[in-house]
Amino acid sequence: MIGVGFGIVSFEILKYFQLFDGFSKTVISAINVSVVVGFAIIFFLLSKKVFRNIKTILDKLEEDLKEKAISEVISGTIGLIIGFIIAFFVSQPFYMIQVPYLGSAIGIIFYGVFGYLGLKLGLTNRDTLSVKFKDITSSLKNPVVKEKEKSKTSKMNGIPKILDTSVIIDGRIMDICDSNFLEGSIVVPVFVLEELQHIADSSDGLKRSRGRRGLDIIKEMQENKNLDIVIFQGKYDEISEVDSKLLQLTKDLNGKIVTNDYNLNKVAAVQGIDVLNINELANSVKPVYLPGEEMTVQIVKLGKEHGQGLGYLDDGTMIVVESGKNYLGETINAVVTSVLQTSAGKMIFAKPM
CATH class of the missing domain: 2.40.50.140 (Nucleic acid-binding proteins)
Known part of the structure; x- marks a missing residue:
């Protein structure tokens, strides 16, 4: 069927350029049949190999999709759809060209190029799209809670300060906030609270007391009406390490990370993320x-x-x-x-x- 289709298309293009002027209808019909049959035979002979290769590609694509996270699949699909939409509008003027099938051929090229670019951009920005998708989903499930969260987030003042687990357990952050040395909103990610909960549930007595101390400090800071404490609900499930989640969140909020973790401080500096280190502050204010x-x-x-x-x-x-x-x-x-x-x-x- 594909060979027959190509044969008909080829013959129509040849007719458009008037390459058969002067031929009788019988000769034209014979040429038409010959072209169609020729393409049909060619593609019949190649079809087995072509479809085998197509099946191999589809099987490989299926295996790759099984290994991808659902966030990657969703973000790639969104990017692909956006690319197709752009290709649709860009290719419309070319359909006005009078050459048969030329506009369609150019349109197919545009769909391929913009579809590929949309797919790559979607996968590259999958973390951001994942957070946006979760925000939209949560707002649809519970619009009242989402509206409250949105209202609270919109009231952020200055540059957000994102707290990590170590600085919360340390405890000095509460005194620093009380002294009004930190301006703007204080952001506590929900995944940091979950880590504090795991530490508080530890069988080790020292870890358990440290986790509970961290949770108590967050509660005391929330009760302070002079502090703007924001609990960020995004979990970044596609990122496994808590420190990596903190760095990505700090980038997304254009904020600064507050920590006393030496290694996290170094990694953030390498990535160009601003860090407020409590230990450096303590050393600088010593008498x-x-x-x-x-x-x-x-x-x-x-x-x-x-x-x-x-x-x-x-x-x-x-x-x-x-x-x-x-x-x-x-x-x-x-x-x-x-x-x-x-x-x-x-x-x-x-x-x-």
């Missing part, structure tokens, strides 16, 4: 002591070197007091002799007055 200044310190334990005593400031800065062994357990006045900056923070060396 500055210069040699010769006086301070009050409590000697709480012995140092590594002979006769040394150790004390600590409220922020955890270690103070090494020469000859402080004799003052163990006492609070004394000391004079700063030097300050050493290390990778772990500052160390202050002093001697009793």
